[in-house]
Amino acid sequence: xxxxxxxxxxxxxxxxxxxxxxxxxxxxxxxxxxxxxxxxxxxxxxxxxxxxxxxxxxxxxxxxxxxxxxxxxxxxxxxxxxxxxxxxxxxxxxxxxxxxxxxxxxxxxxxxxxxxxxxxxxxxxxxxxxxxxxxxxxxxxxxxxxxxxxxxxxxxxxxxxxxxxxxxxxxxxxxxxxxxxxxxxxxxxxxxxxxxxxxxxxxxxxxxxxxxxxxxxxxxxxxxxxxxxxxxxxxxxxxxxxxxxxxxxxxxxxxxxxxxxxxxxxxxxxxxxxxxxxxxxxxxxxxxxxxxxxxxxxxxxxxxxxxxxxxxxxxxxxxxxxxxxxxxxxxxxxxxxxxxxxxxxxxxxxxxxxxxxxxxxxxxxxxxxxxxxxxxxxxxxxxxxxxxxxxxxxxxxxxxxxxxxxxxxxxxxxxxxxxxxxxxxxxxxxxxxxxxxxxxxxxxxxxxxxxxxxxxxxxxxxxxxxxxxxxxxxxxxxxxxxxxxxxxxxxxxxxxxxxxxxxxxxxxxxxxxxxxxxxxxxxxxxxxxxxxxxxxxxxxxxxxxxxxxxxxxxxxxxxxxxxxxxxxxxxxxxxxxxxxxxxxxxxxxxx
Amino acid sequence: xxxxxxxxxxxxxxxxxxxxxxxxxxxxxxxxxxxxxxxxxxxxxxxxxxxxxxxxxxxxxxxxxxxxxxxxxxxxxxxxxxxxxxxxxxxxxxxxxxxxxxxxxxxxxxxxxxxxxxxxxxxxxxxxxxxxxxxxxxxxxxxxxxxxxxxxxxxxxxxxxxxxxxxxxxxxxxxxxxxxxxxxxxxxxxxxxxxxxxxxx
Numbered sequence: 001x002x003x004x005x006x007x008x009x010x011x012x013x014x015x016x017x018x019x020x021x022x023x024x025x026x027x028x029x030x031x032x033x034x035x036x037x038x039x040x041x042x043x044x045x046x047x048x049x050x051x052x053x054x055x056x057x058x059x060x061x062x063x064x065x066x067x068x069x070x071x072x073x074x075x076x077x078x079x080x081x082x083x084x085x086x087x088x089x090x091x092x093x094x095x096x097x098x099x100x101x102x103x104x105x106x107x108x109x110x111x112x113x114x115x116x117x118x119x120x121x122x123x124x125x126x127x128x129x130x131x132x133x134x135x136x137x138x139x140x141x142x143x144x145x146x147x148x149x150x151x152x153x154x155x156x157x158x159x160x161x162x163x164x165x166x167x168x169x170x171x172x173x174x175x176x177x178x179x180x181x182x183x184x185x186x187x188x189x190x191x192x193x194x195x196x197x198x199x200x201x202x203x204x205x206x207x208x209x210x211x212x213x214x215x216x217x218x219x220x221x222x223x224x225x226x227x228x229x230x231x232x233x234x235x236x237x238x239x240x241x242x243x244x245x246x247x248x249x250x251x252x253x254x255x256x257x258x259x260x261x262x263x264x265x266x267x268x269x270x271x272x273x274x275x276x277x278x279x280x281x282x283x284x285x286x287x288x289x290x291x292x293x294x295x296x297x298x299x300x301x302x303x304x305x306x307x308x309x310x311x312x313x314x315x316x317x318x319x320x321x322x323x324x325x326x327x328x329x330x331x332x333x334x335x336x337x338x339x340x341x342x343x344x345x346x347x348x349x350x351x352x353x354x355x356x357x358x359x360x361x362x363x364x365x366x367x368x369x370x371x372x373x374x375x376x377x378x379x380x381x382x383x384x385x386x387x388x389x390x391x392x393x394x395x396x397x398x399x400x401x402x403x404x405x406x407x408x409x410x411x412x413x414x415x416x417x418x419x420x421x422x423x424x425x426x427x428x429x430x431x432x433x434x435x436x437x438x439x440x441x442x443x444x445x446x447x448x449x450x451x452x453x454x455x456x457x458x459x460x461x462x463x464x465x466x467x468x469x470x471x472x473x474x475x476x477x478x479x480x481x482x483x484x485x486x487x488x489x490x491x492x493x494x495x496x497x498x499x500x501x502x503x504x505x506x507x508x509x510x511x512x513x514x515x516x517x518x519x520x521x522x523x524x525x526x527x528x529x530x531x532x533x534x535x536x537x538x539x540x541x542x543x544x545x546x547x548x549x550x551x552x553x554x555x556x557x558x559x560x561x562x563x564x565x566x567x568x569x570x571x572x573x574x575x576x577x578x579x580x581x582x583x584x585x586x587x588x589x590x591x
Numbered sequence: 592x593x594x595x596x597x598x599x600x601x602x603x604x605x606x607x608x609x610x611x612x613x614x615x616x617x618x619x620x621x622x623x624x625x626x627x628x629x630x631x632x633x634x635x636x637x638x639x640x641x642x643x644x645x646x647x648x649x650x651x652x653x654x655x656x657x658x659x660x661x662x663x664x665x666x667x668x669x670x671x672x673x674x675x676x677x678x679x680x681x682x683x684x685x686x687x688x689x690x691x692x693x694x695x696x697x698x699x700x701x702x703x704x705x706x707x708x709x710x711x712x713x714x715x716x717x718x719x720x721x722x723x724x725x726x727x728x729x730x731x732x733x734x735x736x737x738x739x740x741x742x743x744x745x746x747x748x749x750x751x752x753x754x755x756x757x758x759x760x761x762x763x764x765x766x767x768x769x770x771x772x773x774x775x776x777x778x779x780x781x782x783x784x785x786x787x788x789x790x791x792x
Binding site: 017018043044046066070071072074076094096098129134135136137138139141142163165187188 | 612615619639640641642646650652653654657658761765768769771772775776777778779780783785786787788
């Protein structure tokens with residue numbers, strides 16, 4: 001046990017220049033309960049006072065309220081320790097309240113990240129003065145400091161800000177979290193404690209990062225460009241080919257130049273698609289066919305020459321009618337045979353020529369109206385015609401038949417030279433007629449085959465030919481008299497046996513006037529005359545001009561036309577020429 | 592004087608506050624240096640601190656009185672304090688030079704304090720005249736106490752002499768602090784319309 005140790009006054013502080021507190025550190029207690037007391041006196045005064053409040057500020061402290069606080073005066077403060085063994089006092093402390101001011105820390109600390117126009121980011125720190133200090137009236141004049149650091153750092157960075165209550169901090173690291181604190185101090189006083197920490201994280205979209213991004217983009221772009229240039233350089237040819245493809249030259253589809261070079265013209269033509277054209281061999285065949293056609297024509301012409309050699313010498317243009325006349329004679333024979341066998345057949349035969357005549361001659365319209373009458377007087381008409389013909393044969397009876405033919409030519413008006421040649425050749429014709437008959441049979445057969453007649457008709461001509469041959473051989477020298485002349489231009493001669501017909505001689509000159517040319521002589525010694533177109537017209541007019549006999553004559557002529565037109569129509573259908581054969585001659589021969 | 596007549600009231604307040612602030616810092620340095628050298632002697636403890644010679648001048652004791660006092664009364668009170676230190680500061684300079692305990696820096700600062708006090712006094716007089724119809728030039732109407740400490744400063748006894756210097760340094764520091772504090776209050780009242788601390792400057 002001992003007296004207490006010497007206490008020590010730690011510090012005295014005033015937050016607002018109106019109150020203040022002092023704290024002390026006790027010394028050793030000496031092993032006994034110790035009481036501590038604080039006593040003070042003011043300058044200029046001898047009175048000593050004791051602490052007014054030991055509780056408000058906690059243990060080992062003394063609080064002086066406004067009542068006990070005076071500024072601009074010095075307080076002399078002493079702490080005493082007392083126990084049963086004794087007491088001890090601290091050293092005195094001279095305190096002027098105006099110099100011991102320690103305010104509270106600033107409040108409302110706020111942090112804000114902002115950006116300037118140039119996109120530079122900064123931290124804006126602002127705060128408010130402590131509440132209990134009267135800064136507005138100037139009773140307190142504060143100065144401030146702020147400190148900040150990255151969250152993980154150890155050292156603080158302190159910035160003195162003067163009297164202003166805000167501050168801007170630049171050049172902070174992006175993406176970092178910063179801690180910030182602030183404190184204040186009145187003029188000629190003590191610094192306050194640091195305020196509570198505020199924290200803020202800086203964004204990553206700083207200019208630095210933007211610059212980094214742009215740098216990266218630029219580098220990548222450069223690399224890509226280099227790669228493209230390199231690729232283009234390596235594949236320049238192929239790209240040029242793609243951009244400017246080669247212009248293809250002209251080319252024929254299916255055409256192979258190799259074939260042309262090799263000289264294979266056939267394959268070349270086939271490649272060119274010329275298959276539609278016939279090959280060379282085909283062309284040759286076509287030429288051969290053409291030649292065959294020409295040969296056929298020549299063959300047709302030769303038989304006619306053989307038949308009518310003298311005719312060619314006199315009138316080469318009449319070769320065809322000569323051959324036609326031969327064929328027509330056979331047809332007439334067949335018609336006569338049919339009439340003899342079947343008398344009822346006349347009407348149908350008569351009807352047929354009417355139909356055929358209409359398209360050929362417009363004048364034929366008259367005969368159809370008179371057809372029923374014409375059937376009956378056919379026989380009567382034949383008699384008067386025979387009477388007219390005797391005149392011509394009467395004049396020529398003392399001469400040979402050859403001379404009579406010459407006279408007929410004169411009447412026709414043919415030149416004398418031609419007549420002489422014709423007479424000379426007449427004898428040859430007689431010999432040739434026999435040969436011609438043989439060849440004629442063959443020709444007839446060929447002609448029928450060529451003309452494609454029906455089989456029935458083909459069979460009928462053969463018996464006619466057989467019958468015809470003996471009459472031809474026997475009768476030619478018998479002809480001495482002209483029987484009659486038809487309007488169709490057919491001059492028929494009769495043998496001497498029929499002298500009764502001479503009474504009809506006056507009719508001959510009329511008929512002689514109508515005919516001007518002789519087309520030829522058939523196998524039956526029939527002289528075929530070719531009429532002139534003008535002569536025919538005049539004859540028809542003269543006949544129509546007559547009065548009483550004209551009616552009969554007209555009827556006769558019409559009947560003749562009807563009957564002979566039938567045969568002529570048949571011939572024309574077959575041969576296309578005017579020919580006439582006297583059916584009575586054939587009838588007499590049959591009998 | 593012509594230069595002060597051209598300066599505006601706002602600028603004059605700013606200038607005076609700056610001067611008073613810096614003067615206080617010098618006074619505080621002088622007092623701290625003396626206290627370190629002499630205040631810890633044993634004989635200092637037994638002596639009772641006397642009142643300053645300006646203790647009779649009434650100044651606001653708390654915030655309420657500050658708010659209640661008028662501007663011209665404020666200025667009058669401050670002028671009385673400043674005028675009362677014209678004579679003592681002269682003697683403090685002399686004592687600092689001849690004193691064996693005073694350092695050279697203390698002497699220089701004593702001179703600076705004397706000069707600045709005169710500047711502040713002139714500014715305060717200008718401000719006071721702008722609030723009054725009549726111009727005061729000789730401080731005849733001001734009630735400032737006379738200083739009676741000269742005998743103690745000239746005493747041959749060393750302890751008595753040093754104690755006198757100590758009291759003088761303590762008192763000049765306090766009074767300059769008063770001048771600085773009250774000038775700042777007046778500036779907030781006149782220039783910033785009692786909105787100090789909100790604006791940044």
